Amino acid sequence: MELRGFKNRNATPGYIYFEGESKPQDAWGRFKRFADRAVKGELFVGLWIVLREMIRFNIHTVQYPAEKLQMSPRYRSIHKLLRLFESGYERCIGCGLCEKICISNCIKMDTKVDEKSRKLVSQYTINFGRCIFCGYCAEVCPELAIVHGDDYEHASEQRAHFGLKEDMLTPLDKFKAKKQKEFPGFGALSKDADKFVKKTPLAY
C-alpha cells in the first residue's frame, strides 16, 4: 500500500485559505477603509443581536439542584446490574467476559456452583478509581446484565461506593415496583432487532 497519501500533512483541498484583509496601500485607501468601517453599522448589528436574545428570553440555564438534565441513553456512567424480567433472578451468568475484556482491569468477579449446580456470582466489584467508562463490558455482555446507568452524581465519601454488587444490582423492591427499565444504550439491541432474526439454515 502506498504511504504517500498518508504522509501528506497538508490540509485537504476542501479547505479555503484566508489570507486576511488586504491592507490599504496609500492614504486614500486608508481613509476609504476608515470611512467604510465607520458607516458600516456592524456595532449596531451587535447591539441588535443581544437585544433580540433578551427579548426572546430563551434562557438556557439549568438550575441544577432543582432541575436535572436527562442524559442520553448512550451516556456511560456508573454501571448497573439488571435482573431478569420474568423471574427477578440476576441476569449475570458469571461468564466472566466483562472481566476479560476490561481494559483497565477493574472488574473483579468470584463465581461458585450452588446446590442446584448453577453458576452463581458470589462477588462482583468494579473499581471505579480505575474504570475509564469505555463501555466494553456492557457491549460484550451476552445477557445485557451489566449496563451503564445515567446517574451523573457520583461524589461520595468512600472509594468503594457504587462499585459493589449490592450497589449496582437492581434492588428487589424497586424491581417489584416495575421500576427496572430495559437498557436502551450502549451494547443494547436495537428496536428493530427482531426483524433480523433468521432461522438457522439447516443446510450447512
Place this chain on the structure above:
Amino acid sequence: MIETALIIETVVKAVIALAVIAGMAGFATFLERKVLAFMQRRLGPMHVGPYGLLQLAADGIKLFTKEDIIPQNVVKPIFVIAPIIGAVSAFVAIAAVPYFPQFTVFGYTIHPIISDINVGLLFIMGAASVGMYGPLLAGLSSHNKWSLLGGARAVIQLLSFEVVSGLSILAPLMMIGSLSLIDINDYQIGGFSSWLVWKQPLAFVLFAIAGFAETNRTPFDLVEFEAEIVSGYATEYSGMRWGLFFIGEYANMITISALVSIIFMGGYNPLWIIPGAIMMLVKVSFWIFLFLWVRAAWPHVRPDQLMWVCWKVLMPLALINILITGIVLV
C-alpha cells in the same frame, strides 16, 4: 431664620440624594448582572430572595463585614484615602444636578437640586475630574504593577476624554449662554422638537462617547480589564474600600446619564402628557440600560486605539463642531 431653613433644607436634600444615589448605584449592580445574564441567555442571580432581588443585600453585608486588608508595603495613608476620594467626588458632582422639576409640598416649594450654582456644569465636570485622583493614588500607593498600570491607564483615559467632553459640550453652551443645568433644561422647554440632540447631533455623540470613557464602561474599560491587568487600580483592595470605588463608579454612571438627559434630551420638561419627573426617570433609566447593553454587545479597544480615536478623531470633530456652531451663531 431664612438662613437656618436653607441650611436644614440643604442638609436634608444632601442626605436624601446620597441615600438615593447610593441605593440606585447598588441596585444598578443587580440590574447589570440581570441584564447581562438575559442578553447571554442566562438567568443571573436567582437564589437569594425572589428572582435574586436580595442578592443586593447579601453583597452589601459581605462587603461591610469583610476583613479590611491593607497589604504590606503600600503607602498606607494614601491607600486608605484613595477610594474615599473616588466615591466622594462622584457624590459631590451630583450636588449640581437637578433631577426633577420643582414641586410644592404643604405650600413649600422644593427645588430638587442641592445647589443651583451658576457654573453648575463646570462644577460637575470639575468634581468628576477630581475623581481621577482615586484611581491615580490607588494605583501609585498599592505596590502592585497591575494597580500601577491600571492607575496610569485611568489617568490617560480620563485626561484625554475630559478634553473631548469639555469641547463637545462647548457648542451647546454657546447656544444656551449659561452653565446652569436649570437654564440648559429651560432652553429645551418647547417639547420634543426643541431637544438639543436635533441641533447638536455631533456634540451629542461625542459627549456620549466621552461619557462612556469617563465612567470606564465597556468599549473603553481598559482601566480594569480583567484579562490584562486583573482589576486595575482596585487589585489590592477588598471589602468596603473596594465597594467605595464601585459605588463611585456607578454614581458617576448615573451622573453622566442625568447630564446627557438634561443637556441633550430635553431634561425634565414634560413631553406630551407625560410629566417631567417621569420623563427624566425614563431617560436616565434608558441611559443606564444603554451602558449595560453596550457592555453585553461590544468588545473593548486597545489603549493605543483609545488614544488614537480620542486625539485624532473625536477632538478635531469637536473643534469643527464648535467652529460651525460659532459661524452659524454669528
